[in-house]
Amino acid sequence: MSTKLWAGRFNKGINDEVLKYTATTETDQRLIKYDILGSLAHIKMLEKCKILSTHTAGKISNALIALYRENENNNLTLNVEDEDVHLNIEKMVINLIGEDIGGRIHTARSRNDQVVTDTRLYLRQAILDIKELLESFSSSLLELASRNTESLAIGYTHVQPAQPITVAYWYTAYASIFTRDCKRLENTFNSVNQSVLGACALAGTSFNIDRLYSKSLLAFDGLIENALDATSSRDFVIETISSLATIMSNLSKLSEEIVTWNSFEYGLLDIDDSFSTGSSIMPQKKNPVVAELAKGKVGRVYGALIQILTTIKGVSLGYNCDLQEDKPMLWDAIDTVRSTINILHQHVLTSKYNSKRASEMSWKNFTTITELANWLTKEKDIPFRRSHRITGELTNYLMKHGLDLRSHSEVNQFLSKFDIFISKEKLSNLTDPLEVVKKQISVGSTSPKSVLAMIDNLSRQLADTKSFTVSKLENIKICEAKLLQKNL
Missing domain, CATH: 1.20.200.10 (Fumarase/aspartase (Central domain))
Structure with missing residues (x-):
């Protein structure tokens, strides 16, 4: 006859291959702590409801706490013969205090x-x-950000340089x-x-x-x-x-x-x-x-x-x-x-x-040309779609001649066809990558001022999410400590 805790209805034991196929002891190893805590709560509830006597509940609880401490020292392993963590822990309790008391642990519950x-x-x-790991990572990112608000980088779309x-x-x-x-x-x-x-x-x-x-x-x-x-x-x-x-x-x-x-x-x-x-x-x-x-x-x-x-x-x-x-x-x-x-x-x-490499790539890939298009629209009252076309043609012209937006005379030579002149100082201000970055003023943009505002906002959000984590962890810790108090 089977010796399983559930074996009353069975006339013979489980096939070894079936046991191996269905057992979860290896997977359940990391559930030992939680199975014991759940059992402790269940026993305390049964005592409160007078389903178990204080004496019986105390004996079972103390046995469970002893197993918990043994598991903390990595001395508790699950036996595959007992199928899963639940039957293993129950059998361990019975072995410690006998079936007359330990056998009551499974009252009013199921696996x-x-x-x-x-x-x-x-x-x-x-x-x-x-x-907690993500919160720590995010905090580090914000700290790095606070030290690099004027360090140039390149933003990409389609894996192509887009804007500084x-x-x-x-x-x-x-x-x-x-x-x-x-x-x-x-x-x-x-x-x-x-x-x-x-x-x-x-x-x-x-x-x-x-x-x-x-x-x-x-x-x-x-x-x-x-x-x-x-x-x-x-x-x-x-x-x-x-x-x-x-x-x-x-x-x-x-x-x-x-x-x-x-x-x-x-x-x-x-x-x-x-x-x-x-x-x-x-x-x-x-x-x-x-x-x-x-x-x-x-x-x-x-x-x-x-x-x-x-x-x-x-x-x-x-x-x-x-x-x-x-x-x-x-x-x-x-x-x-x-x-x-x-x-x-x-x-x-x-x-x-x-950042030095980013600056050079930014010039060579015309990542600041959008700002020139914006200037034509704002200062010359040219519709943006036309400004886009003019600066696109300018980009094509300069690329064909192996030049970039630092070539002031060639830029003006091209723009003269549209009766547009731009001073060397203004062109530099409009197309220097770091200057372009500083001009972005919309909420969430890349300018140092905007980034500092985002760092402040994200820091507040992180503080809130960290508070949630700390609060829940503390509550769990307090409840576990109460469950692990031995019955005298």
Whole structure:
């Protein structure tokens, strides 16, 4: 006869191959802490509702706390024979205090609500951890921006030089993106931080439990009330991986620019030797492998999103074992995003933008010609479409003769056809890249004044999102500390 905790109905044990195929112990290893915390909350709730005596609840709680401490020291491992983290912990409790008391731990609950509880507890912590990493990265970007408000850079469209910008403007663009990602993670956290404990298998329980009390013990913000929904829905996993995929997309954008700008042809970004590797055959090579790998790892997270969407679409209401496949992909997505944020943060801090190269490229690629077109419209009352055509023809003329906008006499020679004259001083003021940058006055533009305003605004937004993170982490920490207080 089977020795499984659920084996009363069975006449023989599970096939070894079936056990190997269905076991989740390897994946569940990182859920041990959260399974114990969920069990502690459940036991305290059963005691409050007088379903368990104070003596019984105390014995079980103390056994769980002992296992928690053992796990903190990395001395707790899951036995594949016991299938998953839930049965492992329950069996450990029974081994410590006997079945007469330990066997009551599973009263008024199911592995169906346990696994969702564990996953939500783990996931909310992971979300806050990733959010902290992004907040730190964004803070560094704003600090770098504040020191580079007049350092010239080039803005691109269609991977072609477009208009001059500042390095600070580039940094604040990514700070803006990642701050928005932090807000997206807040929304994801709010979806994840909902209690399902007490939903049991799918239909609730005839025990007079208090689900709101266990919710508060675990610092959940809300309750998924319908038990059938609570145990079978994984939309919170989809939402989490979707947010992670968006973050990786944004990190990939940054990585692509690092790789491109570091190339010899661009020569705009010098990356530190410690973030590069060489070639096994070509001695001259210095390869931007970190940024390349960051781009490559995006596929892992995108793949996880497609995989979870594919899995969930084939699952009806009520728990199905398809759902246990959500965690391996979720764990990998979390680990990938966490490590990528960390490495790119350090990568950016150790890289240096070549503003001198940007200035020369800006002249050679006519990135300031738009400002000349604007001047013709504002000062000469020429319709912009005509100004655009005149300056476009001027660009073509100068390029054919190997010249640029620093060639004052040739510029005036061309513009004379349109009865336009511009002084050398005015032309320089209108077309010098750094002067052009300073002329941009619209909200969100690249001028130093505008960038400083954005830095101030983004700093306030970051302070708000950091406050959210700190508040939630502190609340979770307080609740966990209370759950881990031993019963005398």
